[in-house]
Amino acid sequence: MMGRRQTIDRGTILDAAEQVVLRDGAAHLTIDAVAAEAGVSKGGVLYAYASKDILIDAMLERVVAVYDKLAEQFLAEAGDHSERHILAHVQASAGADPTSGGRAAALMASFIRSPQFRSSTIDYYRGLFARIDPATERGRRARLALLAAEGAFTLRGFGLHPFSDAEWQTIHDDIIAVLLS
Template sequence: MGRYQAVDRDSVLDAAEMLVRTRGIAALTIDAVAKAAGISKGGVQSSFGTKDQLIAAMYERWGTEFDAEIARLAGEAPLPLARLRAHVEVTYRTDKAEGDRAAGLMASLLNAPEHLTLSQEWYASRLDGIDVSTPEGRRARLAFLANEGAFMLRCFGFMKMSEREWREIFADIRGLLDEANGGRP
């Protein structure tokens, strides 16, 4: 009788994300993840349950990593505008692989309404504390929307952007945040 071998959840998530990046969200099945991770289908199911739970774990890991990088840049107890500026910086630094990872996870939201709610809450929290009734708050909100729009257009391949265009767009977004902060970076 064989010994039970513990499944490394992070390795399984890595395999699932690689599948999404290389073959698209449609390729994400419990069986395909098991093969990619080199474990049994039952190993994936015992760790994550269903495909939807696997996607939720992927999305949660990505969000946790993104938020940790924001916290690292913004520092402890940042003001809302500083937190938003850090969000923009993390987005700007996103490389192709990370963009593909995010795009794949976003695409999965189309098939699972329960994941959409989590995403809506996450996005709403980005503007927590920003007073959008003021011109400065509206500029900050516009910067956030421009940031997310540029990111999604680039990651989904809807708009080709050279590195120069990417830098210019983010210089403009930073300028909006500077205006929202009374002209201070």
């Protein structure tokens, strides 16, 4: 009789990996630690993610996907115009829940030292800044809006300032009203 093939839930593995990083730091992210956190075998983790680098890629992709989905929803409604991407980024930041922002900040900080992961983050921001024309007042305002939203994200994500949900929304409303309208 053949045994039933075990199904490994990739989301559970990613959740476990995030927990290890958030609780213990990136230096403690090992396949063994993720397996223990997820309650699966080391082989189960490696079945889902063939290497630690692939696991880290998946962790970062999942965090970015939350923001991308929010931005894409905005662009689908408002129209996909170059300058609207900055507005979409600000709107996505406003709409992200505090826990996803905290996870994003912690994961980025943990892995940014790696050239591979640093490169993908640089490419992401390069793409955003490339949509801005700093030779125009509108472009300079968009650049300030992006920097303001990222500054707020950093403060909140690293727990450096405890913005309430109402403050968070007001900050983004102000960024939009003062810089992007």
